[in-house]
Amino acid sequence: MNKLIFAFAIVIIGLNSCKPKSSNPENTLASISDTKVLQYAIEGKALYEANCANCHQKNGTGLGKLIPPIFQSDYFLEDVPRTAKIIKHGQKGEIIVNGVAYNQEMPANSKLTNIEIAHIMTYLYNIWGNEMGVIDATMVEDYLKN
Template identity: 55%
Template sequence: MVFLLFGCGEPKTENTVSLHKIKDLKTRQYAIAGRELYVQHCANCHQKDGTGLGLVIPPLKDSDYMINDLGRTVRIIRHGLKGEIIVNGQVYNQPMPGNPILKPIEIAQITTYIYTVWGQGEILVTPDQVSDYLKP
């Protein structure tokens, strides 16, 4: 476990938080696990650095659309999204498939990662919050 937390270096890019410097241990653990889940489930389209794919796939890094509504982000991860959205003043209309197999803890880890790294500071998203956001 110590190796997972401290064994690998994290390259720091502009406006990116080094995961190993996150002060709160639980937030750090969630963010590290979330990074792996993000790479597996999200990075193919949103890119490893969160910048998206030009005018086709919106960025997550510095995204007003993401930052403005955590619950919406959780629901999009689970259920996907169809239709036009505006991110940072740019219109996107590419459908995003949902990830219905992800458990609330996994969605919590992904959202902790993306909000901590590309949002507005260290944010711990809990499985209970995710479950609340996913209630019909």
């Protein structure tokens, strides 16, 4: 009987390990192995959840056709400096994200410092399969100048 239970447990474990990944993104830090990136990302996650997740959601999927996604977003991934500018200064006007038009104004986060923006960006650009590395305050300062 014990052999039957053991065999059944092995089959169940095997089947669960072969499950396809969920289409619901998880904003996990578990895949980040670089210590400095992880330090920035931990701070960034808290800042993202406090300042951005209300609209873009914790998992980055946005709000239907009202608020664009960040998760798997072509708009987000194609221009890193633009992300810093949008976080700091907000954005008005229509944008196209993954082929969908969005025209909801994003308010500025002018109170966020360059290091806080760097933390948020490091977090977002190093989860969901992205591996951008550290985006530091000096980089954000340069992005905001141009």
